[in-house]
Amino acid sequence: GIQVEQSPPDLILQEGANSTLRCNFSDSVNNLQWFHQNPWGQLINLFYIPSGTKQNGRLSATTVATERYSLLYISSSQTTDSGVYFCAVGKTSYDKVIFGPGTSLSVIP
Amino acid sequence: DTEVTQTPKHLVMGMTNKKSLKCEQHMGHRAMYWYKQKAKKPPELMFVYSYEKLSINESVPSRFSPECPNSSLLNLHLHALQPEDSALYLCASSQVLRTAHSNYGYTFGSGTRLTVV
Numbered sequence: 001g002i003q004v005e006q007s008p009p010d011l012i013l014q015e016g017a018n019s020t021l022r023c024n025f026s027d028s029v030n031n032l033q034w035f036h037q038n039p040w041g042q043l044i045n046l047f048y049i050p051s052g053t054k055q056n057g058r059l060s061a062t063t064v065a066t067e068r069y070s071l072l073y074i075s076s077s078q079t080t081d082s083g084v085y086f087c088a089v090g091k092t093s094y095d096k097v098i099f100g101p102g103t104s105l106s107v108i109p
Numbered sequence: 110d111t112e113v114t115q116t117p118k119h120l121v122m123g124m125t126n127k128k129s130l131k132c133e134q135h136m137g138h139r140a141m142y143w144y145k146q147k148a149k150k151p152p153e154l155m156f157v158y159s160y161e162k163l164s165i166n167e168s169v170p171s172r173f174s175p176e177c178p179n180s181s182l183l184n185l186h187l188h189a190l191q192p193e194d195s196a197l198y199l200c201a202s203s204q205v206l207r208t209a210h211s212n213y214g215y216t217f218g219s220g221t222r223l224t225v226v
Contacts, residue, residue: 033215042217042220043201086152088215099151
């Protein structure tokens, strides 16, 4: 099956700093999503981005499908950005979507 | 309506009990999913339903029994669980058909925290 790696595993940021999270995957995919899980367990879909670049406010994401990686950029971080960021990949728009191990982000005031 | 509703939010059950988890969405999504998440781990896929039919069972023990009675509802029936089954159970939904400008991102419910005693 597809292997998913995320880096870094843990990240501590000062409020206002920028960061880049990386997701590497071992096979071609047609489904790639980024999620944020808050400390209460709620998973929020940030981007559906099997290829290309998207932006939503302070967040943006880029997937280079031919090189099998995706990047999530967080600018001007806020304490509410704290939590775990997961990359999830799959072969089709539904079907078996595999989550990476996550990046745990702590933003401190 | 752009959300997935899961009930109950918390559940404590004994190893001989039978209980059910419920998931509901009204976004017209025709794919629905059950995931299990242990503390400090990523969600693990359990079941996928597409057009109300079970399309994927990730070798889940038979003490977990999914049911999709209609396009808006997904249930997970629990029977004779073990303490190691204690976890956060997450339901999600998504579109199925591929169209040019659709977003196939998953929408997750807030989960049911299950404790088996």
